[in-house]
Amino acid sequence: MNHDLSKLPGIFDRYPKHQQSLIAVLQDIQKEYQFLPCEALEETARVLDVPLSKVFSVSTFYNAFSLHPRGExxxxxxxxxxxxxxxxxxxxxxxxxxxxxxxxxxxxxxxxxxxxxxxxxxxxxxxxxxxxxxxxxxxxxxxxxxxxxxx
Ligand code: FES
Known part of the structure; x- marks a missing residue:
């Protein structure tokens, strides 16, 4: 499923572009979309220059993050x-x-x-x-x- 990723640049602009920003960026994406769309994780990895495997492991480690759409x-x-x-x-x-x-x-x-x-x-x-x-x-x-x- 493709999601509207137009909100992502605004989120990335709030933080320095490095790995230390990863959790804060993921929190903002989660808040915006109610979950972490796969395409957003790929974009996060690219923009913060973090391996995608690292982005996925952080996304699955914390309960606050969801890789699946959640209800309202x-x-x-x-x-x-x-x-x-x-x-x-x-x-x-x-x-x-x-x-x-x-x-x-x-x-x-x-x-x-x-x-x-x-x-x-x-x-x-x-x-x-x-x-x-x-x-x-x-x-x-x-x-x-x-x-x-x-x-
Ligand atoms: S067991 Fe403590 S709040 Fe439910």
């Missing part, structure tokens, strides 16, 4: 120990069945992505689901509509 709403279900004990699996199953996708997948209309994460440090509110940047908890299975509407 990313639902992150915490599956850490406390959330697990308090029913995270049932919440995950409910979201998966409502959206007809599994964790790690995005709906075909690119509206929703479900992910699982380890403890996000909000155990007092377990079970926790994060929708984009907003934390919800304690979440009940019946709260799924609120989560799907949430920002």
């Amino acid at each position: 709403k990313v639902l992150r279900v915490c599956v850490g120990t406390t959330c697990h004990i308090r029913g995270a699996a049932q919440i995950q199953e409910q979201l998966e069945s409502q959206l007809n996708i599994k964790a790690g997948e995005t709906t075909p209309d690119l509206k929703f992505t479900i992910e699982t994460v380890g403890c996000v440090g909000a155990c007092a509110k377990a079970p926790v689901v994060i929708v984009n940047e907003r934390y919800y908890g304690p979440v009940k299975v019946s709260d799924y509509k609120k989560l799907l509407r949430g920002k």
Whole structure:
């Protein structure tokens, strides 16, 4: 799939053109496109003069980066120990069945992505689901509509 790469020069202009800028550039690309398009990684390697293998290894190392398109709403279900004990699996199953996708997948209309994460440090509110940047908890299975509407 080809993506509009017209935003890339503006991103590259913000940083010195060397390897130390790699993570900052990738963060900005992720923010702009919601994921890291393959063509953008190739262009980043060329402009920063970094081997493409290095760009890919950094892209796959950090959880904040995604090589696949994500939905407008990313639902992150915490599956850490406390959330697990308090029913995270049932919440995950409910979201998966409502959206007809599994964790790690995005709906075909690119509206929703479900992910699982380890403890996000909000155990007092377990079970926790994060929708984009907003934390919800304690979440009940019946709260799924609120989560799907949430920002
Ligand atoms: S285990 Fe979910 S917030 Fe800690």
